[in-house]
Amino acid sequence: MSGPIHIRSDETFTLNVGPQHPATHGVLRVKMEMDGEYIVKAETVLGYIHRMHELMGENRTYPQVLPNLSRLDYLGAMGYTHAHVLAIERAASIEVPERAEYIRVLMVELNRISSHLFWFGAFVMDLGGFTPLMYAIEDREHILDLMEAVTGSRLTYCYFRFGGLYNDVDDDFINATRAVIPRLRKSLKKYDALVTGNIIFRKRLEGIGPISAEMCRKYGATGPVARGAGLDFDVRKNEPYSVYSEFDFDIPVYHECDSLARYNVRMDEMEQSLRIIEQALDKLPEGPIMPKKKPKLIKPPKGDYYQAVETARGSFGIRIVSDGTKNAYRFKLRSPTYSNMSLFDEACEGMMIMDALAMMGSLDLVIPEIDR
Amino acid sequence: MIKDTIKQAFLDLLPDPEPIIEEPVVEAAANDTAEDGKKKKAVKKEEPPRVNGVLECDHAAHGYDIDVQLEPGELLAAVMILDKNDFFLESITGVDWIKEKQLESVYDFSRYDFDQCRVVIRTRTPRDNPNIPTISKIYPGANWHERETHDFFGIKFEGHPHLIPLLLPEDADFHPLLKDFKP
Amino acid sequence: MDLTIFNAVIAVVIAIAFAAANAAYLVLAERRGAGRIQRRPGPNVNLFGLLQPPADGIKLMTKQLMIPGGADKALFMVAPVLAMAPAIMSFVTIPFSNTIVAHSMNVGVLMIFAFASFGGMAILLAGWGSRNKYGVMAAVRAVSQNISYEVPMLITVITIVMMTGTMNLHEIASLQSGGFWNWNIFPVSMSDGFMLQPLMPISFLIFFICSLAETNRAPFDLGEAESELVAGFHTEYGSMGFGLFFMGEYANIVIGASLITILFLGGWGCPFGLYPGVWWFLLKIYLLIFSFIWIRWTFPRTTIYGLLNLSWKILIPISLFNLLLTAGLLKVF
Known part of the structure; x- marks a missing residue:
């Protein structure tokens, strides 16, 4: 595991990037052995915000664990709770009414956009441009307001229920969402003009931080990181869950493998999510949001169940090993950023620190989700 | 179909394919029938420790396609097959089967293309001396997953380059996901 | 204008007052400007936020001065002074108008650059002395x-x-008086007899970029790149040590803007030759400072190699060519 090192001298020093560092957006620590500005070797140290969600998953009943899932990733919490309800519905064979499925997709995609918007702002801030963050947060605020009206919370949603939803959407929400879509489209154009075409921005990302398709495969990277490496992989398409197979949307794929490709993937994904939202609003069927018959106590039959979903950061998986009781025997969370981050140690060898941190930003890290 | 290729490769790999094919057919049939829950439970209760072998699973019911259980010694060869067929490593985790005095290590593999096939490899090791060869030489991404599994279950991955606690504090000498763990 | 002790003291006091007032209120201007650019109000309570700088000053001055363990105390203490003092000294030779100049020197340009190179020294000492x-x-x-x-x-x-x-x-500055067509930024210069120098706008651009870089302003603020190096050379500085660095930065911005104004934009001269005076000078430097602020809040940061490449591979060859061209043209006209 040695990358190209441009200058090699005998004198190196250890630089602790983190646990409190502006670029790590949380309590991540990377122990870097530096040769001047070049990284000779990096070792990521995790666990500063480890909360043992997996043990909590074993100690609590299935509905009790549901709020825990949204504490994994505070930016895209909806996708994580979606994985949990899907896994339980798969295990306990609970039917979900169609309206609930559509609203779920709607919410998950809204959440995906809000997560990507925040990432966009934070990423440009990593590169030293502060202003886009303010614009992105302003747009995100509209989405959060929409979701707050229906789900009751702004970040750590607990909106999905096994078999359905906690609350139905009303006409106000639908009209407001329809109004927000053109606004977001306009904003995306503005970001494109303001940031994507900026020469300094492009020079900092083009060809920087290469993560090849082979490296993605060896480390299990998913989500925009894999799609930026030319891998056409999105759980929503490859392994459709919920009602995703009924929507017409594209998976943006870029083959450049650099930080700019990962940036472009996310920016295009927001547009695709808007398309899904539009279709979901058009197709939204009438009907109940909870199934008619649903077991009072969720006791999945003995067995081993896996459910993967595509969250804003990549493929998130839940493995539930059930022993037939109301608690899980084993509750495994496969978080996407954990795998995405694990390739950082190898990828950043021989890079300059500023490029490495730009690459770290392009991985879209949410630390509580890595540490779980 | 990659699923058939992989299944065949695993059947070739495992030394005694004869009893294995019998088991999975019964199991798969049980899965396919409508009242899957009770019947499967009944099937499983008769014979608690699963016999090593290849099992084809219903994706809709379980979320994966092929379920392989093998001896720790056969692990590397099995992972090599997946590596050759462009699978990526989703995750590694453990399960503590305390009644059977065994620790199970579970490897999830998946593919990037539309020929969807999720493969689960399980291997069991005695609880008092859990030793499993590392696959981090084949998949460097397994490095962290194995460290995490070592944190939580105490499974020792032989040949792992850096088996120190990752998520737990660096001086942690406990394994919280073991069923007899008392905080 | 004889340089007596009294004159010098007055000049320095006025320079300090001007620099400090500018530094304090440029911070406010920067924050208000940033707020406007980012669609938020910025500091706006109490007379449009006019009391914000004194409040900041009191806060900084009442904080404890922390010296990190193992730091080189002498260097650590002297670095902020070195950041601030040369910036103030440079004001001495800057002519604000035909009559307002503390001490008009024959080698004024040279002096300013001599002091400006102290800025790098201050950063070096601060970074090294703080043991970080x-x-x-x-x-x-x-x-x-x-x-x-x-x-x-x-x-x-x-x-x-x-x-x-x-x-x-x-x-x-005097040679450029009379109107904007006399300014050095424009290709046709009639200040010293007729002369055509087609590359002068590019010279202006080079000088502008360089003054951004010399004052460590975004997009060239690599010394304090907060997303990479936390806060750069003033990571360990708190209270007034930090305050001095901050004021030094803004004083340097004023100097940079003044130099650009004098060298390229006709100093205190009116664009149309009417009512030349200090107001034109101030208008020009504040317009330039506003453009500095504007750039800072618009662009992301460059990389260190991008920065050095820009200087050594683009700016230096062009400016050298420009120098040769000017020398040739001087011979011709």
């Missing part, structure tokens, strides 16, 4: 940046000096 790895890395960056950008800046200044035939800032 981020500080040291930032110091190394800042020094290489300062060195690289002094070269094209000085070459450009030499071009001006060749054209005007003097290093006295007062004379350089």
Whole structure:
């Protein structure tokens, strides 16, 4: 595991990037052995915000664990709770009414956009441009307001229920969402003009931080990181869950493998999510949001169940090993950023620190989700 | 179909394919029938420790396609097959089967293309001396997953380059996901 | 204008007052400007936020001065002073109008550059003295940046000096009086007889970029790149040590804007030759400072190698070519 090192001298020093560092957006620590500005070797140290969600998953009943899932990733919490309800519905064979499925997709995609918007702002801030963050947060605020009206919370949603939803959407929400879509489209154009075409921005990302398709495969990277490496992989398409197979949307794929490709993937994904939202609003069927018959106590039959979903950061998986009781025997969370981050140690060898941190930003890290 | 290729490769790999094919057919049939829950439970209760072998699973019911259980010694060869067929490593985790005095290590593999096939490899090791060869030489991404599994279950991955606690504090000498763990 | 002790003291006091007031209120201007650019109000309570700078000052001055363990105390203490003092000294020779100048010197340009190179020194001492790895890395960056950008800046200044035939800032500004067509930024210069120098706008651009880089402003603020090096060379500084760095930065911005104004934009001259005076000078420097602020809140940060490449591969060759061209043209006309 040695990358190209441009200058090699005998004198190196250890630089602790983190646990409190502006670029790590949380309590991540990377122990870097530096040769001047070049990284000779990096070792990521995790666990500063480890909360043992997996043990909590074993100690609590299935509905009790549901709020825990949204504490994994505070930016895209909806996708994580979606994985949990899907896994339980798969295990306990609970039917979900169609309206609930559509609203779920709607919410998950809204959440995906809000997560990507925040990432966009934070990423440009990593590169030293502060202003886009303010614009992105302003747009995100509209989405959060929409979701707050229906789900009751702004970040750590607990909106999905096994078999359905906690609350139905009303006409106000639908009209407001329809109004927000053109606004977001306009904003995306503005970001494109303001940031994507900026020469300094492009020079900092083009060809920087290469993560090849082979490296993605060896480390299990998913989500925009894999799609930026030319891998056409999105759980929503490859392994459709919920009602995703009924929507017409594209998976943006870029083959450049650099930080700019990962940036472009996310920016295009927001547009695709808007398309899904539009279709979901058009197709939204009438009907109940909870199934008619649903077991009072969720006791999945003995067995081993896996459910993967595509969250804003990549493929998130839940493995539930059930022993037939109301608690899980084993509750495994496969978080996407954990795998995405694990390739950082190898990828950043021989890079300059500023490029490495730009690459770290392009991985879209949410630390509580890595540490779980 | 990659699923058939992989299944065949695993059947070739495992030394005694004869009893294995019998088991999975019964199991798969049980899965396919409508009242899957009770019947499967009944099937499983008769014979608690699963016999090593290849099992084809219903994706809709379980979320994966092929379920392989093998001896720790056969692990590397099995992972090599997946590596050759462009699978990526989703995750590694453990399960503590305390009644059977065994620790199970579970490897999830998946593919990037539309020929969807999720493969689960399980291997069991005695609880008092859990030793499993590392696959981090084949998949460097397994490095962290194995460290995490070592944190939580105490499974020792032989040949792992850096088996120190990752998520737990660096001086942690406990394994919280073991069923007899008392905080 | 004889330089007596009394004159010098008055000049320095006025310079300090001007620099400090500018620094304090430019911070406010920067924050208000940033707020406007980012669609938020910025500091706006109490008379449009006019009480914000004194409040900041009181806060900084009442904080405890922390010296990190193991730091080189002498260097640590002297670095902020070194950041602030040369900036103030430079004000002495800047002519604000035909009559307002503390001390008009024959080598005014040279003096300003001599003091300006102290800025790099201050950063180096701060980074090294605070015993912080981020500080040291930032110091190394800042020094290489300062060195690289002094070269094209000085070459450009030499071009001006060749054209005007003097290093006295007062004379350089006087030669451009009469109207905007006389300014050095425009290709046709009639200040010293007719002369056509087609590359002068590019010289202006080079000088502008260099003054951004010399004052460590975004997008060239690599010395304090907060997303990489935490806060760069002033990571370990709190209270007034930080305050001095901050004021030094803004004083340097004022100096940079003043220099651009004097060298390229006609100093205190009116664009149409009417009512020349200090108000034109102030208008020009604040317009330039506003553009500095505007740039800072619009662009992301460059990389260190991008920065050095820009200087050594683009700015220096162009400015050298410009120098040669000017020399040739001076012979022709």
